[in-house]
Amino acid sequence: MTTQRRARFVRAQMAWMLGAALVLALLDSLEYELFFVVSLIGFLVVTELTAPFAVTPAWRKRLKWLIAIGLAVFGYVVIRRILEILPPGVI
Template identity: 70%
Template sequence: MATRRRWQFIHGQVAWMLATILCLALLGSLTLELFFVVSLIGFLVVMELTAPFTVTPAWRARLKWIVGLGLVVFAYIVVRRILAILPPEVFG
C-alpha cells in the first residue's frame, strides 16, 4: 500500500513538473524562478492529494524537510523580487 502511494506521489510530481515546463515554454515565460515556484506549489498539492488518512509512512515524514527548504528558497525569491521593484531611494 505504501509503495503504491509513493509511486502515485512520484508520478504526480513528475507530471506536474513536465506540464509546468510545457506551459511556461508555450507562454514564453520559462525562467528558473518561475519554474521553481510553480513546482513548489505542485509539490504541496500532490503531497496533500496523496496523503494517507490513518498512518503517515516514514518517507512522507521526511517530505517536511523538503517543504521547509522549498519555503526558504521561495522566501528568498520573493525578497529578491521585492528589492528589485523598490526604488533605490527607499534604502537610502
C-alpha cells in the first residue's frame, strides 16, 4: 500500500515538473530559477493532495526536510531577484 502511494506521489510530481517545463518552454521563459519555483509550488501542492488521513508513513516525514531546503533556496532566489531590481546605490 505504501509503495503504491509513494509511486503515485512520484508520478504526480514528475507529471507536474514535465508539464511545467513544457509550459515554460512554450512561453519561451524556461529559466532554472523559474522552473525551480514552479516545481516547488507543485511539490507543495502534490504533498498536500496526497497526504494520508490517519497514519503518516516514514517516507512522508522525510519530505519536511526537502520542503525546508526548497523554501530556503526559494528565499535565496527571491532575495537575489530583489537585489537585481534595486538600484546600485541603495544597498
